[in-house]
Amino acid sequence: MEKQARAAAYRQAAEALPARLRREALALPPEEQSRAEELRLRAGRPMTALIEGRELPLGELPVEVGELEQLLEIASHASVHAVLPQLRRGYLTIAGGHRVGLCGTAVLREGEIHALSPLSSADIRVARQVKGACAPVLDRLCPGGVLRDTLILSPPGLGKTTLLRDLIRAVSEGEGCLPRRVALADERGEVAALYGGVPQLEVGRRTDVMEGCPKAAGLMLLLRAMNPQVLAADEITAPEDVQALAQAAGCGVTLLATAHARGREDLGRRGLYRELLDRGLFQNLVTIRRTEGGRAYEVEELR
Amino acid sequence: MLHLLGAALVAGGCAWLGFQKAMELKNRVRALEETARGLALLERELGLGSPPLPRLLEGAARRSEGPAAELFAGCAQGLSRLDQEDFSHLWRRQTACLAGLSGEGKEILAPLGEVLGRYDCRDQREGVAAVRGQLEELAARAREDSRRQGRVYRALGLSGGAFLVILLL
Incomplete structure (x- = not known):
């Protein structure tokens, strides 16, 4: 069943492709469709599917620049103007939460990327939600059924965002804990993947999402506007983010956030994150580590 | 009696x-004016924000008349088949x-498809305004023709x- 859902997500992502490339993508056997993570298009080269770290060519004919432009047209519904802010941050989200990354020759205006023309490569990342990812840690993060202030740590690519999304979903739905109103500052649109105002990845029925806004400003706006019980943000990276979290903590809101670090020691070595620890903003620290069988979660109580 | x-x-x-011929001239003017008004609507909407093209065209189709409504609705529908066209x-x-719409009006309007949705809102507004200006000029000439x-x-x-009648009688 899960394989079918994964293959269906692949086919949905392939809908952004122009007709010829879509045919090539859909010719991939269903078993491999379910394992494909990305579709990669490079001008002058055949399209490939990224499957478990290896690129598998999907046809013999090379991708043309015109087809990359058509991909952008399909993905944006012929509305490049509406997705320019997304393009400037490197990718745009399409129906289903799949991400289309683009690169090419940058056209600059006032020192900022204004457009990409001509396009040279594109990458469609298939969005797949891991429901239940938070199950191994939920009990310890919600003693008595109430979520405590939690910071999730891991190096890139180990599933911080996946765990955060699933925790938000569980808390918002009241799965394994008391249901809470969650407000999510999703600056890069990676957690909820809003498309047309609707989250494409499940973040729960009691979750309000603010996308595309700098985290600190988004957190403060959510705090004022949405009266949240839980305030969530992905990847704390700036002193303003820490300030905003501290201010929110003072308002009695439960905090849920992620940060790039290998563990508590690593966190303590960096000035920005040390402040998070010194201020005692978080009660629980979840560290994700890679193991031979996959990944392991370690929960540490800070106070 | 039969003669009469x-x-x-x-x-x-x-x-x-x-x-009938005079009415055709009037209709030509009305079609040009309706199209120009439709484009003015697009311009205003693009000035308010960055609506995606499907929403922009669907909204404009509902609020326009004549050829503009027909054009916007047809294009909004076709946006679901972008992989084919x-x-x-x-x-x-x-x-x-x-x-x-007259042939000349169609010639003015056709290149706008290269602009809509492809550039930022300011550039699109300028493109739409230029086409609208040409259509309004054409409409003014057509109005004068219609009058004369x-x-x-x-x-x-x-x-x-x-x-x-005199000849036949």
Whole structure:
């Protein structure tokens, strides 16, 4: 069943492709469709599917620049103007939460990327939600059924965002804990993947999402506007983010956030994150580590 | 009696032809004006924000009249088949199908498909404004033609009918 859902997500992502490339993508056997993570298009080269770290060519004919432009047209519904802010941050989200990354020759205006023309490569990342990812840690993060202030740590690519999304979903739905109103500052649109105002990845029925806004400003706006019980943000990276979290903590809101670090020691070595620890903003620290069988979660109580 | 009836029919027919021709000129002006108004609507919407093209065209189709409504609705529908036809082709094809618009009006309108949705809102607004300006000029010329030639056609219809009646009687 899960394989079918994964293959269906692949086919949905392939809908952004122009007709010829879509045919090539859909010719991939269903078993491999379910394992494909990305579709990669490079001008002058055949399209490939990224499957478990290896690129598998999907046809013999090379991708043309015109087809990359058509991909952008399909993905944006012929509305490049509406997705320019997304393009400037490197990718745009399409129906289903799949991400289309683009690169090419940058056209600059006032020192900022204004457009990409001509396009040279594109990458469609298939969005797949891991429901239940938070199950191994939920009990310890919600003693008595109430979520405590939690910071999730891991190096890139180990599933911080996946765990955060699933925790938000569980808390918002009241799965394994008391249901809470969650407000999510999703600056890069990676957690909820809003498309047309609707989250494409499940973040729960009691979750309000603010996308595309700098985290600190988004957190403060959510705090004022949405009266949240839980305030969530992905990847704390700036002193303003820490300030905003501290201010929110003072308002009695439960905090849920992620940060790039290998563990508590690593966190303590960096000035920005040390402040998070010194201020005692978080009660629980979840560290994700890679193991031979996959990944392991370690929960540490800070106070 | 039969002669009189025939004469009345000939006179009426000629007058109808003249009035019909004058009406065609009026309709041509109205189609151009409606199209220009539709484009003005697009301009205003693009000035308010960055609406995606489907929403922009669907909204404009509901609030426009005549060829503009027909064009916007047709293009909004075609946006679901972008894998088969790109937007500039779709716009050109829909423009070519517009029944009410003159050939010259269609020629002015067709290249706008290369601009809509492709550039930022400011550039698109400028493109739409330029086309709207040309259509308004064309409409002004057509209005003048309609005023002058319409009168001529109506007079020709009436006098031609009267002349034929005199000739036949």
